[in-house]
Amino acid sequence: MTDSEFDVVxxxxxxxxxxxxxxxxxxxxxxxxxxxxxxxxxxVGTCAGMISSGLKYSDEPxxxxxxxxxxxxxxxIARHIIMKNPIxxxxxxxxxxxxxxxxxxxxxxxxxEREVPSMLFLTPEASREIEPMLNPDIIASVxxxxxxxxxxxLCMLQTLDAIKHGATVRTYCEVIGFxxxxxxxxxxxxxxxxxxxxxxxxxxxxxxxxTGPWAHxxxxxxxxxxxxRLNKGxxxxxxRRVVNVGITVxxxxxxxxxxxxxxxxxxxxxxxxxxxxxxxxxxxxxxxIEYLLQSIQTVLPSIREARIIRTMAGIRxxxxxxxxxxxxxxxGYRIIDHxxxxxxxxxxxxxxxxxxxxRHMAEAATDLVCKKxxxxxxxxxxxxxxxxxxxxxxVSALSKEYGIALHALERMRARRGTEMLKVLELTKEYxxxxxxxxxxxxxxxxxxxxxxxxxxxxxxNDLRRRLRLGTGxxxxxxxxxxxxxxxxxxxDLGGDDFLVDILDFRAERWKGIRQSMRGEQLAQEExxxxxxxxxANLDQSDVDYDIKPWEEGS
Amino acid sequence: MNEDEAYEYVKNTLxxxxxxxxxxxxxxxxxxxxCCINCGLCINHCPVVAAIGLDRFNGxxxxxxxxxxxxxxxxxxADKIYLCTGCGTCREVCPKNVDIPEIVNLxxxxxxxHRPDLVPKGFMLVKEIIAEHNLAFEPWVDREEKAESRDMxxxxxxxxxxxxxxxxxxxxxxxxxxxxxxxxxxxxxxxKVILDLxxxxxxxxxxxxxxxxxxxxxxDEDSARNLAKQLKKKVKKLGVKKVVTTCAGCTSNxxxxxxxxxxxxxxxxxxxxxxxxxxxxxxxxxxxxxTPSQSVHVSVHDPCHLIRHTSRRIMDYAxxxxxxxxxxxxxxxxxxxSCCGGGGMVSYxxxxxxxxxxxxxxxxxxxxxxxxxVTPCPLCTAQIESNLFKSGSSIEVDDLTVFLAQRxxxx
Numbered sequence: 011m012t013d014s015e016f017d018v019v020x021x022x023x024x025x026x027x028x029x030x031x032x033x034x035x036x037x038x039x040x041x042x043x044x045x046x047x048x049x050x051x052x053x054v055g056t057c058a059g060m061i062s063s064g065l066k067y068s069d070e071p072x073x074x075x076x077x078x079x080x081x082x083x084x085x086x087i088a089r090h091i092i093m094k095n096p097i098x099x100x101x102x103x104x105x106x107x108x109x110x111x112x113x114x115x116x117x118x119x120x121x122x123e124r125e126v127p128s129m130l131f132l133t134p135e136a137s138r139e140i141e142p143m144l145n146p147d148i149i150a151s152v153x154x155x156x157x158x159x160x161x162x163x164l165c166m167l168q169t170l171d172a173i174k175h176g177a178t179v180r181t182y183c184e185v186i187g188f189x190x191x192x193x194x195x196x197x198x199x200x201x202x203x204x205x206x207x208x209x210x211x212x213x214x215x216x217x218x219x220x221t222g223p224w225a226h227x228x229x230x231x232x233x234x235x236x237x238x239r240l241n242k243g244x245x246x247x248x249x250r251r252v253v254n255v256g257i258t259v260x261x262x263x264x265x266x267x268x269x270x271x272x273x274x275x276x277x278x279x280x281x282x283x284x285x286x287x288x289x290x291x292x293x294x295x296x297x298x299i300e301y302l303l304q305s306i307q308t309v310l311p312s313i314r315e316a317r318i319i320r321t322m323a324g325i326r327x328x329x330x331x332x333x334x335x336x337x338x339x340x341x342g343y344r345i346i347d348h349x350x351x352x353x354x355x356x357x358x359x360x361x362x363x364x365x366x367x368x369r370h371m372a373e374a375a376t377d378l379v380c381k382k383x384x385x386x387x388x389x390x391x392x393x394x395x396x397x398x399x400x401x402x403x404x405v406s407a408l409s410k411e412y413g414i415a416l417h418a419l420e421r422m423r424a425r426r427g428t429e430m431l432k433v434l435e436l437t438k439e440y441x442x443x444x445x446x447x448x449x450x451x452x453x454x455x456x457x458x459x460x461x462x463x464x465x466x467x468x469x470x471n472d473l474r475r476r477l478r479l480g481t482g483x484x485x486x487x488x489x490x491x492x493x494x495x496x497x498x499x500x501x502d503l504g505g506d507d508f509l510v511d512i513l514d515f516r517a518e519r520w521k522g523i524r525q526s527m528r529g530e531q532l533a534q535e536e537x538x539x540x541x542x543x544x545x546a547n548l549d550q551s552d553v554d555y556d557i558k559p560w561e562e563g564s
Numbered sequence: 565m566n567e568d569e570a571y572e573y574v575k576n577t578l579x580x581x582x583x584x585x586x587x588x589x590x591x592x593x594x595x596x597x598x599c600c601i602n603c604g605l606c607i608n609h610c611p612v613v614a615a616i617g618l619d620r621f622n623g624x625x626x627x628x629x630x631x632x633x634x635x636x637x638x639x640x641x642a643d644k645i646y647l648c649t650g651c652g653t654c655r656e657v658c659p660k661n662v663d664i665p666e667i668v669n670l671x672x673x674x675x676x677x678h679r680p681d682l683v684p685k686g687f688m689l690v691k692e693i694i695a696e697h698n699l700a701f702e703p704w705v706d707r708e709e710k711a712e713s714r715d716m717x718x719x720x721x722x723x724x725x726x727x728x729x730x731x732x733x734x735x736x737x738x739x740x741x742x743x744x745x746x747x748x749x750x751x752x753x754x755x756k757v758i759l760d761l762x763x764x765x766x767x768x769x770x771x772x773x774x775x776x777x778x779x780x781x782x783x784d785e786d787s788a789r790n791l792a793k794q795l796k797k798k799v800k801k802l803g804v805k806k807v808v809t810t811c812a813g814c815t816s817n818x819x820x821x822x823x824x825x826x827x828x829x830x831x832x833x834x835x836x837x838x839x840x841x842x843x844x845x846x847x848x849x850x851x852x853x854x855t856p857s858q859s860v861h862v863s864v865h866d867p868c869h870l871i872r873h874t875s876r877r878i879m880d881y882a883x884x885x886x887x888x889x890x891x892x893x894x895x896x897x898x899x900x901x902s903c904c905g906g907g908g909m910v911s912y913x914x915x916x917x918x919x920x921x922x923x924x925x926x927x928x929x930x931x932x933x934x935x936x937x938v939t940p941c942p943l944c945t946a947q948i949e950s951n952l953f954k955s956g957s958s959i960e961v962d963d964l965t966v967f968l969a970q971r972x973x974x975x
Contacts, residue, residue: 133571139571140574141585249633250634254583254586255585273634274637405640417630419640450629482630483600537602
């Protein structure tokens, strides 16, 4: 086989696509992953990162059981990017307690295998000791525990592991067509390379369509119809961990929403709206932001005083069950083999699924691929650890050895585990790379250089996904130029590319900031505006830059 | 599990996750620090950054936008967070008034609870002394020796001894602070001389105990809250209307505690008390009755705990009072309000940092040509005095209370 011959092409670099590519590669299949943008740049990049026990899905016991197993697998293969989140569900009246008692039992049924307690009941006094911001009128609260994963790093680690096992990964390659034989069999994939502006074609035996909210569009390229229910979800992101534990509450319409500490921010989410919007230009609406704030302030009356940094919005590719509310649609997934109903042969699509089950989905799809290709290798993705997971890291010792701040190293450890040593190694030859570039997260220059060299980013936004660059309270006000200079140096970019990348990054930040801009963030934006217009004169730049749909005027 | 067992379980899990829930009275601090816009103005004003550079101490801006954002990771700030002297310059220059000094204490409290192994060893010794004696300094073993030391100091300074009085329902509780109570006894005695001169109805504590600031600064929040509770009880029991102290740290800490814990008893630094309660007319009158002392050329150092943690007005009072004193010439040093490095318990583990911070003060102090430095804080006095001595300077240092008492006291 040459470089243009593959056993399987996986389309989509989200949580599912990267998991499939990893599974296929580990099982020895010649695998190509194509992603039209960057790894984790759409749905998974806008999720809260909760690898849920599935307690909301108590009427789907199989799915709850599967979720629990998957949580344990992640705790085994990716513990360095996982944190436990203790959660309180405060109850304001007895009807709150009575209406949903089923989830208490179904959550508790699998608690032991996840090594967490059954749901516990706490007095109002104890609840307010744990979270003093809680409404004094609560009558009790329910306590439970979930786990959170860094969704960006999960996708990146799955991708890096796939590459380690021989897979080829191509980002910024958008599939624009399929090569289909006369007997309706997919033989090749045609894609447009957005970096070089060229069209390429490769041959493959099978195609996995893991494109989430674009699944029906990609299927259509082969002439196939795929029914899917697209559903928008938005989050509001608050500066720092303003709550001591996660808080879940019934929203004003009876759905469950949450306020979860996540990394060094707090996430308030989420909404659920059937949507027909373009996933690329999706933004959170005023109504969504207000719905979330109105809902959470029933139990946290002072939440509006907290600083909102930005919003993020994404689209869930739900299983097409219609005429029922989003919350009643199965949280399971479907694997559609298009050949089964006389459709095109060699195309397998996903609908549904959740972050927690991405590995499971990949296993099921890869089993199908292997069956078709006569490969008998067993799935290993739940046994083999992801890169960086293999040992504990003594951050204190490394801090002393390399002379880098402890906190900067602890943040790096949470992204890379043992792999952080490779970053630190660079500082031996280049001690000046210990410089902090992003002051909020923080990120040092060596990690940026390492990520550019080893994790194939093309843009500052790609670096953000790999490093949390520019995701703090100042939203990249002070790191954009510095990081752009490093990127330009490493990728040998010209002056115009450098400026366009800065504008793109600012535009992407603005996409989330604009919708929720209020309170303390206004002061930040005032400063940012001053920096980028009055000092950097970017508003006067004549560089060739296309205004994004969410940017107004020129 | 019943509700009590459940609560214990949850507390245990939070401990494992290194989370100490924010206390209700800490929420304002958290809210304040989230207002940081990362402008970096504070970095150029931080005396520790100026003294040791950003590589060793990444400065107040980082504390706000980076180090204070995720409680489970507070332990990993231990290489930086103890280097803050708590001077409050950052908060003063901050366009958003971000309360850096208090978030530093909040973080230190979490490290103290969850990772005592990362707490500077020097703190543990202080913690033990406080636990045993309710004092930040090891007390005198022999009461008589203590009295002898006091009398020697008084004799050297030419101050009379005003015997201690403990009584209920006095107007004022004079609270000297640990350092004046056990070490620099002349400050304690000088204050009594001044209060006596102005016929203030005052008492001292029957059994002195620490105001809790050192525990608070170390992050030993349990001890801090205990000491605060203990002192409140004593103050309430005495039935005094006001607390007067000669220590800058006690002034700001007691003012904060009185507000947080609803003492209903205001705290004054002696300078404030003189200016606001005695009044300049009476001060002038008292000075007229004295035989003029020898003329003296002084410079003044402003303690952070007065100017930035309480009010800059207190040092204005100090200057006003000094201006009334015959024969006292005051020359202002350009670093008169710059931290001496003695705060934040930094000298207990990183003496080099504390001494690097005071260097600038010494240089500009020499430039004033003053023969004497006065400052209303026993801690600043000690820090500046020992560094002047080490540098071979001839400038002497007086606690301002002692300096005033000498000029007030009847020959």
